[in-house]
Amino acid sequence: MTDNAPQQQTDLPSAWNPADEEAAIYQRWVDAGYFTADAQSDRPPFTIVLPPPNVTGSLHMGHALDHTLMDALTRRRRMQGYEVLWLPGMDHAGIATQNVVERELANEGVSRHDLGRERFVERVWEWKAEYGGKILDQMRRLGDGVDWTRERFTMDEGLSRAVQTMFKRLYDDGLIYRAERIINWCPRCHTALSDIEVEHSEDEGELVSIRYGEGENAIVVATTRAETMLGDTGVAVHPDDERYAHLVGTDIELPLTGRRIPIVADEHVDPEFGTGAVKVTPAHDPNDFEIGRRHDLPMLSIMDERATITVPGPFEGMDRFEARPAVVAALREQGRIVAEKRPYLHAVGHCSRCDTVIEPRLSLQWWVSVEPLARAAGDAVRDGRTEIHPPELAKRYFEWVDNMHDWTISRQLWWGHRIPVWYGPNGETVCVGPDERPPGGDGWHQDPDVLDTWFSSGLWPFSTMGWPEDDDAATLAKFYPTTVLVTGYDILFFWVARMMMFGLYAMDGRQPFDHVFLHGLIRDANGKKMSKSRGNVIDPIDWMDRFGADATRFTLARAANPGGDMALAEEWAAGARNFCTKLWNASRFAMLNGATVANPLPATAELSEADRWILGRLGTVVSEVDELLEGFQFAKAANLLYHFTWDELCDWYLELAKVQLSGERAEGTRAVLGHVLDAVLRLLHPFVPFVTERLWTALTGGGSLTVARWPGRALDEDGLRLPAADPVADARIGDVQKLITEIRRFRSDQGVKPGQRVATRLSGPGFTDLTGHEDAIRSLARLTAPDDEFSATASIEVGLAAGMVHVELDTSGAIDVAAERKRLQKDLAVAEKELRQTEGKLGNQAFLDKAPADVVDKIKVRRDTAAAEIVRINARLAALPGS
RNA sequence: GGGCGCAUAGCUCAGCGGAAGAGCACCUGCCUUACAAGCAGGGGGUCGCAGGUUCGAACCCUGCUGCGCCCA
Numbered sequence: 001m002t003d004n005a006p007q008q009q010t011d012l013p014s015a016w017n018p019a020d021e022e023a024a025i026y027q028r029w030v031d032a033g034y035f036t037a038d039a040q041s042d043r044p045p046f047t048i049v050l051p052p053p054n055v056t057g058s059l060h061m062g063h064a065l066d067h068t069l070m071d072a073l074t075r076r077r078r079m080q081g082y083e084v085l086w087l088p089g090m091d092h093a094g095i096a097t098q099n100v101v102e103r104e105l106a107n108e109g110v111s112r113h114d115l116g117r118e119r120f121v122e123r124v125w126e127w128k129a130e131y132g133g134k135i136l137d138q139m140r141r142l143g144d145g146v147d148w149t150r151e152r153f154t155m156d157e158g159l160s161r162a163v164q165t166m167f168k169r170l171y172d173d174g175l176i177y178r179a180e181r182i183i184n185w186c187p188r189c190h191t192a193l194s195d196i197e198v199e200h201s202e203d204e205g206e207l208v209s210i211r212y213g214e215g216e217n218a219i220v221v222a223t224t225r226a227e228t229m230l231g232d233t234g235v236a237v238h239p240d241d242e243r244y245a246h247l248v249g250t251d252i253e254l255p256l257t258g259r260r261i262p263i264v265a266d267e268h269v270d271p272e273f274g275t276g277a278v279k280v281t282p283a284h285d286p287n288d289f290e291i292g293r294r295h296d297l298p299m300l301s302i303m304d305e306r307a308t309i310t311v312p313g314p315f316e317g318m319d320r321f322e323a324r325p326a327v328v329a330a331l332r333e334q335g336r337i338v339a340e341k342r343p344y345l346h347a348v349g350h351c352s353r354c355d356t357v358i359e360p361r362l363s364l365q366w367w368v369s370v371e372p373l374a375r376a377a378g379d380a381v382r383d384g385r386t387e388i389h390p391p392e393l394a395k396r397y398f399e400w401v402d403n404m405h406d407w408t409i410s411r412q413l414w415w416g417h418r419i420p421v422w423y424g425p426n427g428e429t430v431c432v433g434p435d436e437r438p439p440g441g442d443g444w445h446q447d448p449d450v451l452d453t454w455f456s457s458g459l460w461p462f463s464t465m466g467w468p469e470d471d472d473a474a475t476l477a478k479f480y481p482t483t484v485l486v487t488g489y490d491i492l493f494f495w496v497a498r499m500m501m502f503g504l505y506a507m508d509g510r511q512p513f514d515h516v517f518l519h520g521l522i523r524d525a526n527g528k529k530m531s532k533s534r535g536n537v538i539d540p541i542d543w544m545d546r547f548g549a550d551a552t553r554f555t556l557a558r559a560a561n562p563g564g565d566m567a568l569a570e571e572w573a574a575g576a577r578n579f580c581t582k583l584w585n586a587s588r589f590a591m592l593n594g595a596t597v598a599n600p601l602p603a604t605a606e607l608s609e610a611d612r613w614i615l616g617r618l619g620t621v622v623s624e625v626d627e628l629l630e631g632f633q634f635a636k637a638a639n640l641l642y643h644f645t646w647d648e649l650c651d652w653y654l655e656l657a658k659v660q661l662s663g664e665r666a667e668g669t670r671a672v673l674g675h676v677l678d679a680v681l682r683l684l685h686p687f688v689p690f691v692t693e694r695l696w697t698a699l700t701g702g703g704s705l706t707v708a709r710w711p712g713r714a715l716d717e718d719g720l721r722l723p724a725a726d727p728v729a730d731a732r733i734g735d736v737q738k739l740i741t742e743i744r745r746f747r748s749d750q751g752v753k754p755g756q757r758v759a760t761r762l763s764g765p766g767f768t769d770l771t772g773h774e775d776a777i778r779s780l781a782r783l784t785a786p787d788d789e790f791s792a793t794a795s796i797e798v799g800l801a802a803g804m805v806h807v808e809l810d811t812s813g814a815i816d817v818a819a820e821r822k823r824l825q826k827d828l829a830v831a832e833k834e835l836r837q838t839e840g841k842l843g844n845q846a847f848l849d850k851a852p853a854d855v856v857d858k859i860k861v862r863r864d865t866a867a868a869e870i871v872r873i874n875a876r877l878a879a880l881p882g883s
Numbered sequence: 884g885g886g887c888g889c890a891u892a893g894c895u896c897a898g899c900g901g902a903a904g905a906g907c908a909c910c911u912g913c914c915u916u917a918c919a920a921g922c923a924g925g926g927g928g929u930c931g932c933a934g935g936u937u938c939g940a941a942c943c944c945u946g947c948u949g950c951g952c953c954c955a
Contacts, residue, residue: 015920200954347955396887396953403954490953525895525907527951558906559896563888565951567895571907578920589917636897639905654917741924748912748924755915782915837902846938855901855939862902 012591012698016584018548022690026140034078034706035145037085039474044715046082047482048074049461050146051495052154054093055128056100059138061522061530061556061568062488064540067144068553069519069560069634070486072686074145076629079682079710085479086145087464089152090133094416094453095189095353101127101415117414124415138541143549143689145706150475152464154456155417161434162463163417163456166506168433171421175369176409178429182289183408185361186351187307187320191412192365194452195405196494197352204343208328209275211336213252219244219263220338221279224346226331227323229254230311231302232261234280236291239265241276255336256327257311264295283362299362305412307359320359366410366419366449370501374404377500380511386500389517389632390562393489401497409452416450423447458498461485461512468506480507484515489563517632519560525569543573550688551577557687558642560634579642580691583684586650587677587695593661595674597700602668604723609772610656611665611672612729617648618676620725625683626712638687645680652737659776674699679711735766735800736773742798743781743807749819750794752811754782759810761786765803786810794820797872799865817881824877831869838863 029035048070053063070086078084101124102112112120139146152159170176183192209222212235219235232254237244244263251260261280268291269278282292283301292299302311307320314330315323331337349358378401380386381394388394410419420432425443432438438446459467461482466472481503485496496516503512523529524536531537543552554576559566604612621644628637653676660669681696685705696705743760752758760783762774770777778784792808794815799805838859841847848856 015918392888399886399954521952523895527895561897564896569895569907572895574920575906578918581920582918585918585921587917592917639897643905650918651922658917744923745925751912753915754913754923757915834902841901841939844938848938850938851901858901 012584012588012695014588016548016580016691016694018550018580018690019545021694022141022143022549025690025693026143029145029704029706030148032704032706034704035084035086035147036149037147037479038083039478041083041478043081043083045085045479045483046074046077047085047479048087048484048486049464049482050086050088051485051487051491052089052091052152052457052460053135054096055090055132055153056093056096058134059142059540061538061540063135064142064552065519065522065556065560065566066486066488067139067142068556068687069517071142071144071553071689072557072629072634073484073486075686075689075706076710078145078706079685079708080713081709081715083478084145085147085150085475087150087152087479088136088139088144088146088148089460089464090135090154091453091457091460092153092155092416094411094413094450095186095191097124097128097132098413098415099189099353112414120414141541141544141549142553145689150464154453154460158466158469159456159459159463160417161469162459162467163451164420164432164434165468166455166459166502167420167451168431169506170368171431175373176366177369178364178366180362180364181367181408182283182286182360182362183365184349184358185305185307185363186354186356187305187359188354188356189351189413190305192361192363192408192410193351193358194408194454198349198358199352200347200349202345203348205346205348206328207339207341207344207346208331208337209339210255210279210331211338212255212279217247217250217252219247219252219277220275221277222274222339223279224344225284225320225324226327227309227315227320228281228284228302229279229327230257230309230315230323231281231284231300232279233282233292233297233300234261234295235263235277236266236269236280236295237263237277238269238271239267241269241271244277255334256313256330262295262297264291264297266291266294285360289360289362301362303359303361305361365408366421366447366451368407368409370404370407373501373505374401374497376504376509377401377497380500380504385511386513387515389515393518393563396489397497401500404497407452409455410447410449411452412448413450416453417456419447419449419451421447454494454498457495458502459506461499461503462507481511482513484517485513486517486519488521489518490521518563520563520565523565523567525567525571527565527567538568538570543570547573547577548580548690550580550691554579554638554688557634557638560638561636562632579646580688582646582650583680583688583691584695586645586654587681587699589654590673590677591699593657593673594670595677595699596670597674597678599667599671601671601675606668607672608660608665608668609729609732610653610660610776611668612723612726613733614649614653614676615672615723616726616729617644618679619723622679622683622711629686641680641684641687645684649676649680652733655780656733656776659779663775681705682708682711731801732770732773735770735802736777738800739766739770739798739805739807740777740780742796743777743783746794746796746807746809746823747782749823750811750816751819757782757784759784759786759790761790761792761808762805763808764797764806766798766800766805769802770800770805783809797876799869799872821877821880824873824880828870828873828877831866831873834862834866835870838866 050070051066074084074086104127105112115123167176184195184198186193205224207222207224208226209220210229211218211220213219221235223229235252237248247263248265249263251262254261268287269276280288280291280297282289282297283299302309303320304310309315309318309320309323315326318326328337350356351358378398381388381397388397422430422432422438422444424430424439430439462476462480465476465480467476487496499512521529528534528536540552551573555568555573558576559568621640625637625640628640657669657673660666678700681692682705685692693705696702702708790810793811793813795806795808797804797806841859842863
């Protein structure tokens with residue numbers, strides 16, 4: 001080793017304490033600029049835009065999963081030599097943020113109206129400066145390798161210009177329009193909501209049947225919202241329904257109001273449901289709205305924005321839930337209640353932000369005409385420009401984009417991007433672009449509403465890169481389209497479809513991402529959805545505190561099968577923590593024993609079979625992990641590494657290495673040990689970046705794993721030169737393992753203490769073949785060589801690929817015959833079952849005729865082996881004392 | 884009501900045509916100088932039910948039952 005060579009630091013603490021080191025390691029990465037993307041780079045780009053978390057939010061387990069996967073993807077690509085951009089930021093969450101600040105104001109005894117719009121918006125900015133973006137610090141703890149120099153916020157000036165530009169373009173193209181329609185209204189947030197901001201649940205309500213009219217002309221209608229009858233402007237029946245044919249075209253008196261309303265025939269009425277007649281409230285129900293339109297019925301609004309009844313009379317001023325029983329009581333008094341079903345289970349829409357029951361309401365709103373946009377969004381996936389993983393979920397995507405309703409984008413809020421439309425004194429409507437002066441003068445005013453937050457989030461993949469300005473053209477040119485979007489399948493519709501529509505439209509048909517990877521949802525240990533009301537929420541910060549960021553990440557990665565939900569519990573995290581500890585201790589052992597990465601690996605001929613075996617296995621694992629990660633198979637890749645590290649490297653190679661280190665092969669062993677460990681740390685780095693960074697820099701003296709080369713496929717070459725799998729070494733080490741395991745089993749059955757050395761004579765053709773491994777076998781099975789006094793008290797036989805091995809042991813005492821008989825009988829039962837199964841197959845002529853020859857041969861070998869085992873074991877049993 | 888998905892060890896899940904697997908939990912013995920956050924050994928499953936296809940089915944097909952999700 002020359003003076004200039006990187007120095008190994010062997011001063012590792014005896015235990016890994018994540019809390020002591022993670023923050024400093026992260027800061028070093030950021031300071032070194034490893035996460036900063038260079039738009040001028042010659043390297044091929046790899047881009048992910050972070051689904052922007054809500055400015056009011058904090059990191060929950062769903063984010064932790066999402067971020068772990070994105071971090072794993074970007075870290076691996078960075079190591080492979082890509083120019084990686086992972087772009088962070090937040091969205092302004094119109095309703096949620098406004099709610100938070102309004103609550104704060106309420107504590108001070110004022111409303112936003114007291115403050116006025118301008119001052120209120122200032123307050124929101126002040127709130128954001130003070131409390132917003134907590135989640136960004138939590139992302140640092142998790143280790144997210146995002147480019148902080150490019151952090152964005154949807155309300156920033158640049159992104160606001162993007163919003164205005166997009167609005168103007170869509171408006172000019174006739175894809176944005178204003179119309180009076182039924183919308184989902186939240187009476188608490190006082191705003192319109194789009195369909196996807198409404199959550200449906202099966203709620204208990206009531207179904208009340210009301211008789212309209214008298215005698216032969218009476219019609220019974222049923223409703224779950226009795227109070228809406230005040231706004232009825234018709235009754236509808238199916239045109240073919242003979243029960244009501246004579247009434248169609250007549251009118252009927254609407255109880256409590258004295259109004260007369262027509263009876264109309266409409267195809268959309270289901271004659272099978274209830275009485276086959278429905279009340280029609282066009283201003284308060286989307287279906288009724290359509291019926292009303294077809295039959296030209298009046299649209300009578302009966303509630304204000306707080307869902308309080310506005311119809312003059314006894315119900316005026318009542319909340320809708322107060323009015324409901326009041327109206328029923330009044331009807332009952334008139335003897336008009338024919339039936340009541342209570343409780344009655346039915347689907348009720350709730351505001352996704354505050355859970356208030358949605359009130360369908362007729363109102364004037366701005367809309368995006370989604371048909372052409374949605375078609376393009378569907379086509380991009382249909383023709384393969386954007387690939388959805390796992391592919392089964394593409395169906396759901398199509399279902400959504402192919403049946404999308406127009407999108408209500410105006411919100412009756414103050415926090416958000418204000419609609420850039422001005423109205424003139426003579427009914428003029430002017431849409432203003434970002435560099436245009438709005439019309440001034442008397443009577444002109446801007447639309448008071450703001451845009452749906454998703455409108456600005458939909459622009460995220462390119463607005464964050466400078467669109468539509470030119471200054472940042474290099475970023476956009478280099479990093480758009482983004483490579484992959486990672487998100488939960490639950491927001492496929494919310495966000496993915498919106499971005500697809502806007503990206504394709506704004507970027508001349510270029511899709512916002514080449515791949516969409518959808519992961520599952522986080523659940524608790526019993527597979528139940530985590531929710532505050534269930535009280536089963538696990539806080540990722542708590543896990544990071546107690547188990548470390550790496551353990552938290554590894555737990556999530558190990559559970560992340562594509563498209564599948566994942567159950568989590570503390571035990572899982574503890575297991576991942578244990579794995580990190582194992583890795584730490586194994587690395588410490590290697591370094592304390594002089595593992596080296598500076599020297600080249602000895603030539604194959606110089607290596608032991610154990611060396612060749614572990615190197616071959618490493619080569620296989622590297623290519624498998626590479627393949628799995630290429631296909632977003634995070635759980636399989638993480639589990640493969642877990643088992644290779646623990647079961648093969650630690651449980652076997654390290655133990656075999658101990659033997660080699662005290663012999664002639666010490667130098668080569670150090671090189672192999674260092675080499676394998678180096679590669680394992682690199683492979684694990686995307687999942688557990690902190691502990692691997694600490695260990696790898698100590699082992700190699702290198703700068704940072706963040707920018708170390710990936711052991712698998714890299715951009716410039718095929719990756720680390722790893723020996724191919726070595727079948728001879730595999731077979732030999734496999735035999736060594738089997739022999740050791742069998743001896744251990746015998747010892748355990750015989751009650752020999754693990755620490756006790758047992759004098760043993762090894763012989764037989766199988767052993768002759770393993771002579772080079774005698775030291776290893778004696779060491780791992782705790783055996784000593786027989787001396788002159790040797791006198792075997794027990795013996796076993798172990799069948800290996802290389803032949804039978806006779807193991808004679810001096811247990812210095814009587815053997816437990818019962819235990820030995822039990823052991824042999826168990827082996828016998830296994831062999832007999834095997835013989836039955838194989839003979840069954842081989843006795844079937846159809847099997848011999850039709851099964852492939854290699855399968856038949858394999859079965860024959862198994863049959864022969866089993867038959868021989870039975871003979872051997874029976875002989876052993878017969879030879880036991882007392883038989 | 885329409886559509887999709889899932890039923891494999893006590894729990895959570897892999898496996899998806901040719902010998903039933905993992906993690907955790909469980910039992911036994913061990914502080915064997917990297918590691919008790921560990922080591923060694925072990926027990927545990929007619930792969931939801933009923934048919935069918937096949938030489939061969941946990942795996943493919945049909946039906947049933949039970950759960951879950953999305954949409955209306």
